[in-house]
Amino acid sequence: MSEIRLPDALVEPDGGSIVLVVLDGVGGLPHAETGLTELEAARTPNLDALATESSLGMHSPVAPGITPGSGPGHLALFGYDPVETVVGRGALSALGVGFELEPGDLAVRLNLATLDSEGRVQDRRAGRPSDDEGRRVVKKLRDGITVPGGLELFLMHEKEHRAVLVLRGGDLSDRIQETDPQEEGVPALAPEPLTPEARETSRVLAGILNEVPRILSDEEQVTGVLARGFASYQGFPTVADRFGLRGVAVAGYPMYRGVARLVGMESAGDPESDEDAVALLESIFGGYDFHFLHFKAPDARGEDGDFDGKVRALEAVDAFIPRVRALEPDVLLVTGDHSTPASMRAHSWHAVPVLLHSRWARPTGAAFCEGVARGGDLGLVRGKDLMSLALAHAGRLRKFGA
Amino acid sequence: MSEIRLPDALVEPDGGSIVLVVLDGVGGLPHAETGLTELEAARTPNLDALATESSLGMHSPVAPGITPGSGPGHLALFGYDPVETVVGRGALSALGVGFELEPGDLAVRLNLATLDSEGRVQDRRAGRPSDDEGRRVVKKLRDGITVPGGLELFLMHEKEHRAVLVLRGGDLSDRIQETDPQEEGVPALAPEPLTPEARETSRVLAGILNEVPRILSDEEQVTGVLARGFASYQGFPTVADRFGLRGVAVAGYPMYRGVARLVGMESAGDPESDEDAVALLESIFGGYDFHFLHFKAPDARGEDGDFDGKVRALEAVDAFIPRVRALEPDVLLVTGDHSTPASMRAHSWHAVPVLLHSRWARPTGAAFCEGVARGGDLGLVRGKDLMSLALAHAGRLRKFGA
Secondary structure, eight states: OOOOOTTGGGBOSOOOOEEEEEETTBBOOOOTTTOOOHHHHSOOHHHHHHHTTEEEEEEESSSTTOOBOHHHHHHHHTTOOTTTSOOOHHHHHHHHTTOOOOTTOEEEEEEEEEEOTTSBEEETTTTOOOHHHHHHHHHHHHHHOOOOTTOEEEEEEEETTEEEEEEESSOOOOOBOOSOOSSSSSBOOOOOBSSGGGHHHHHHHHHHHHHHHHHTTTOSSOOEEEEEEEEEOOOOOOHHHHHOOOEEEEOSSHHHHHHHHHTTOEEOOOOSSHHHHHHHHHHHTTSOSEEEEEEOHHHHHHHHTOHHHHHHHHHHHHHHHHHHHHTOOSEEEEEOSSBOOTTTTSOBOOOEEEEEESTTOOOOOSOOSHHHHTTSTTOEEETTHHHHHHHHHTTOBOOSOO | OOOOOTTGGGBOSOOOOEEEEEETTBBOOOOTTTOOOHHHHSOOHHHHHHHTTEEEEEEESSSTTOOOOHHHHHHHHTTOOTTTSOOOHHHHHHHHTTOOOOTTOEEEEEEEEEEOTTSBEEETTTTOOOHHHHHHHHHHHHHHOOOOTTOEEEEEEEETTEEEEEEESSOOOOOBOOSOOSSSSSBOOOOOBSSGGGHHHHHHHHHHHHHHHHHTTTOSSOOEEEEEEEEEOOOOOOHHHHHOOOEEEEOSSHHHHHHHHHTTOEEOOOOSSHHHHHHHHHHHTTSOSEEEEEEOHHHHHHHTTOHHHHHHHHHHHHTTHHHHHHTOOSEEEEEOSSBOOTTTTSOBOOOEEEEEESTTOOOOOSOOSHHHHTTSTTOEEETTHHHHHHHHHTTOBOOBOO
């Protein structure tokens, strides 16, 4: 009963190139009138043509019934078990603002809040300040707070009342009590240590939080902060370590570049549009083994509840497919990190269609959509298994056993 | 790298109502002449209409190739891994006679047997006594056996030569050697302790078994007992603990109420017919979150090898579906705990069709049967994953990660 980890134990040093195209939130639910999902309704001639030469299937990003956030959804697509590979809220927030976490860093989410002179919470979100206002206050805090020698403090505004703090250096623990009391009219809590090992971290955090009222003493709205979502990032094995892949992310949003960096992929840059992203992929193709190209719009329109907008977003991505095909990757995998049905205006647990183009495919259908993909050769697999399939089709996995 | 258990870690305190309709043994095999399974042959207009608005799929109750007993099959449907959640034979027998086990109880299966005056086994089943005869002898034993202070003894007849004994109190172990020698003409074995911790339990059981020959000394046929299937029941986390569900069982057979009680569900009562059971569900609907409605007949006819009888049993259940739909549960899940093909006259390992009705369904077909369900959106999942799917569709699970 030795513990062999697959596919890692079978990885070959060389092999074909892989492109993973993520249509964020691609999966949907039937429209009440037509009975068609967003992807079924969309005119996607390029994806459909690709489907005729591809293996099709569906994937459950985490497990049946589980709705993934963007972090777990993408970790699964990168071949990581998203339940084992836990990324705390603070770390995700840090990634979300494009901060490059290093192993050992402690990331903390901060809510800008209104506290009275006795330290009682009056408004847990400080009246939801504008982004400009939030940025201004966070800069003031950053300029005012000092930390003990040997430590580095990073403080970034996220959105409205949300900010993120990262501590680096020393032996930091995330076993700290959140200071947000979750109700108003009561005092903020202290960042107490939840284990003896967290005492020093608790002392440092208490010192930082104690400086806040003084720094913000001339403010009306934002007079304090509440700390939550403590997450110490310990580092994960990289896609190079696990799969022998030089990986690169081409994504317009910092969150997705951040998740890719967590597993050792490089970021190709900061494209300003999908057009830019495709051009960036074209310019760097050849220097890497595994290329992750991210399209955000289908998810965004799904979260807006905009069925037609999501259809158009999918059609817009379809128009880029010929340029991706023209790169002639050995494996072209098209899927999503989760479903975002417009009717739910949110991520969902529903299975996500998968298209895997390779010379070793077993084609079964002439369209890329739920209705055709669910009858495909790949069946319904877990998200993390798609990396094994991509590696196999790229000739990057040895036979298991003799 | 914390150990997160899904879906438990994502459960919301509130959400929609769930009805689980179990058609015991629903899955079948093709008839030699028509090529249709029992469910494919059955006229089930109500289930078929429901299917057009439901997600369909198949489930493997335990794992591919594994034929489940009723206990594991139902535990899987309640969201429990049936391999981790082991219920010993003795405990299942106790449940089967409707006995309410408590954590710490030791349950033991007894075979009524014929032993000669030297204690040698002459007939391991005492010539298979009638139920009346079995009941009479078990009552005699119950009246005659005494146990040490601090212990309680329960002794119930099960069927023919089978009985079940439950000991309660003290620190009881099930690491006891079975006394059935598995052959005739040799002496019954002693209930030896298999570990040092079992010594006291062994002493108590030996005392009980020593009294049997005296109590049965005037009997012809049943002159002794053989003890097997020792199972100490330690309690399982409840559906309330794990899933935040107030659960209720509506089942005519004590075995199924018993399995439901094992995981903390209440029993709504003891309906005398399927008609009664549906009326009982109607009367209690609204006071619970999770309602388990059990129909036994398809399995019973399957075990009889009665293909047509199983078809009729499925048609009879179909007629109750409109009354269940009329309750308007947020999630209506219809499936079985395993397959019982009439051609096999037994439970089997074959996958079981699943219908999940909810406003968030992805319908794919117009019938509830193997042939249509296997192409459905849910794919082929493990039995225990159906609870995650039901919870998700009922709005009872948070997103996993951000």
